[in-house]
Amino acid sequence: MKLSRQFTVFGSAIFCVVIFSLYLMLDHLQLDHTKSPNNGGDRLQNGQLSILQDKIDRLERLLSENNEIIANIRDSVINLKESVKDGHGGLDRGNMSQGPYLELLASPPLVLPIDSQDCQFVAREFSKPADGVQLLDVYDLLTFDNHDGGVWKQGFDITYQENEWDSEPLQVFVVPHSHNDPGWLKTFDDYYRDQTQHILNNIVVKLHEDSRRKMIWSEISYFSKWWDNIDDQKRDAVKSLFEQGQLEITTGGWVMPDEANSHYFALIDQLLEGHQWLERNVGVKPQTGWAVDPFGHSPTQAYLLKQAGMANMLIQRVHYSVKKHFASQKTLEFFWRQNWDPASSTDILCHMMPFYSYDVPHTCGPDPKICCQFDFKRLPGGRVSCPWRVPPQPITDGNVQQRVQMLLDQYRKKSKLFRTKVVMVPLGDDFRYAEALEWDQQFQNYQKLFDYMNSHPELHVKAQFGTITDYFTALRKSAIDPGHASASLPVVSGDFFTYADRDDHYWSGYFTSRPFYKRLDRVLESHLRAAEILYSLTLANIQRFRKLNDFPAVENNRLLTEARRNLGLFQHHDAITGTGKDLVVIDYGTRLFHSILNLKQVIVNSAHWLVLKDKSAYSHNPSKFCLDMCLYFQTYQMKTLAACTNRSFSSRSVVVYNPTEQDRTSVVTVYVNTPHVCVITDHGHPVPAQVSAVWDNSTTASTELSFVAQVPALGLGLYQLNTAVSGGAETAEYVFLRQGGELSVNMKHFTVNIPQDRLKLNENGSEHQIKVEFAWYGTTSNRDKSGAYLFLPDGEAKMYSPARPPVIRVTKGSVFSEITTTFDHVTHTLRLYNVQGKDGNCVCVCFNHEIAMRLTSDVDSKDRFFTDLNGFQIQPRRTMAKLPLQANFYPMTSMAYIQDPGTRLTLLTAQSLGSASLVSGQLEVIMDRRLNQDDNRGLGQGIQDNKVTASSFRLLLEKRAKTDGKPSPLSYPSLLSHVSSLYLNHPLISMAVSTEAQSLSLSTFSPLASSLPCDVHLVNLRTIQSKDGGGPSDEAALILHRKGFDCAFFNRNTGLLCATTQGKIHTEKLFSELRFQSIIPVSLTLMHTTEGGSSKEEIRLKPMEISTYRVQLT
């Protein structure tokens, strides 16, 4: 009875949706095979296809072997039932006289303790600087008319006066670059073997031939692999190129990351991994970001680069209409400022490339036909040529004057789009400079052109090879230095989504493509973070005991490093985007999965040390782990649940790890082989538990146990599972509906009408209705069709209407209740947890064509909605009728919401997907896509490798107390929404103590003195590698993020167990036992020491700030 009261209090407007689905299109695919005409060419193609198919099948087998590993772990776990037979049943069930759920009920009435000062930041109005540009305003202004601009198709005619450079000559920096994708059409390793290693080898040889030559390099994933394979002599040669400024590392991340689907945890981690590698091995500090290929750009990345100590950045893939507008306003170079920054502390100097692409035809000036003639790799006789049918000519004494005139004309026109007389011309393309001949062709011909230009003063030009930082240095001198004649640069705020490169070709498809891997990415992220933190705490803890032991610190450090790099690799703009070839996708997936397994091992090893009461009893035995990981794995292929029970004992300890920085009450689910089981705390108190069925399909089942665990922040809790002949966990009740009957299910605040899935929510007397539906988009019949990148629908979505009525299963239990509806192609579950606070749900989906989940509510949101950028900040959106449907989709990394003055409806997501609000009151999410054709962006295939994907969501309905004035570029989630998102992304991790270790005495572990403030997120506590890279050092990177949140919500009984503190953290009072030996504020990636406002005793964070500290913990 008491439990149901809790339900009343805490179960308010939060519920959970789970959707699994299968693929309609699998049938379609087979149909296509039989239809294909049987001519010779097709036979050949089919032969190649079947070879590829074999290879994919092989790789798939590899994956399924991994699944077997999980299955084996599961099988190794023990059967409680047997132990009952052995006569060990009827165990201590705790002291029932104290009431069954003592600890749970001990929680005080919950009032949200928010410091009123912490609400002021959000109340601030957005103030646009005098020379400021707000992207939302630009979108209002533009007509998106796609006018033919002449030679510069997406622009306009550029004219100039001959004498414009008489007083100040044009300064030209030609920046040679080679764009190396760490996986796309080939895997990372295959590209390295076939192209990249040769490019890097040539850099050493060819730059040393002429000290005027320059080159830039971005991807440390490739660079480090190459470095490991070269000798000391070559390494010294490379270092001298860095010292002479001929070679420059730009950005210096592990990859050039996607900026739409990537979460800021992973963006930081891959940048940190690259920078740490650079610091250890070559000692260079990147100054300039270089991002020529990500499909749209996020201000989050700009912020992270700034925090990492970079001064400049370059972006390229921006909507052609926005580029044209920026070019006409001469705002292509600007200080990119965060929407939420009231001053200028986040400003970073940004160059937006003006034209269609980063290849040579689109970088020397507005006319690709001319520019292509200055790509000397395309000289006649080579493998590539100019599509404009005018080939380049080798530069000779006879033609140099005429060629210089042509090229200078392009340089001058390009320069007219900018405010200074310094112009930057990238010179490169994908995997360029692999052969010595190409180096000679480019560098020798350009040197002749430069020599001619520079020796003719009447041309008023100074041209040279440069690195990107050479360019920015000259630009700053020209634009910013006081006393200089030229104009200063504008300030721009906002983001550059959704990208279109031409016509109505919006790149909103990749927000969802390969959602299975997008979900897997986030599973790896949460495991990596959890493992990093627990491992760092373990090392510090071991130090306190000052006693040598055989804890596998070096081996676990190796596993962590490998996981960081696999996660980093997947942030690449053809990886997490889902835009690689099938076999490349499988290569990524195998890496991700492999690392998840390894991280589980790191977590288990660390937990083993930490929960041991008598540390002297510790011994590491890799063949016989003390703790088995309880796998609850919805993401990979099948639901794999590993049991946590004991064959020879009638009870079994379960260790539960809470990777969040808040004390937490959440549901833990483990597999059991008997329904007769009870759960008690390590103090012997019974815990609410429910035994329910695990449904292999809609009607058959095995057994799982769900119980409510309370675990301290970053701590390890202990629970005991005992067999119980009677009075154990409650068994869930089930009701089935097979013939499409109607049913109305009431759950306190909710009424669910079946089969329409109409949710009625009663909150404080006001009633809201939300309908969950599925719809699908077809593909246009035009020549250009949807593919991995593009979303080109054939009009509005059609509602999904299955041929047969669904099978509906209603589960009612004391820990959770749920309604599962199984259609032919989709299964979805609405689950409500009866738990205090924020715990809840999960939505899971997969499908074909493009399947969308649509939430329809009575929220009067008009044309406005909000999506997050990289889980870091909220970007207001406006649905615009002047844009095609596909242009109104935006990336959703962690949440999207709609609101009216009284209500906000937030959809929290545990994976990145594309989302829109096409109609007032609606939120739509594209769940999966199955496309039979390529979309002509180089990939050369459709996407048909769909997998059953368990996508997770949580819905939050909150009462607002705010009227919206004029649309603002600022919006923030509520505190409850932040914490809910944290719980959704970082579930509790449970481990079973093995039989062998059962006799050891264990204790709970609570490292923090108390929860961190509600608005402070521990992004990571990441052990720093030792100088030689061989193992862990005694230092860690402490990365903290203070979240911006909106106070204007009635957060009644939200279950938040934390307060806010104006961003102050007392370092002495942070840990219960550990202490900071040192704490040094540094730049985001540890490269620079910063002058922080923080002292050793107190850390102070500004709202929205992410800060890193180099710490020593003992």
Ligand SMILES: [Zn+2]
């Ligand atoms: Zn690329």
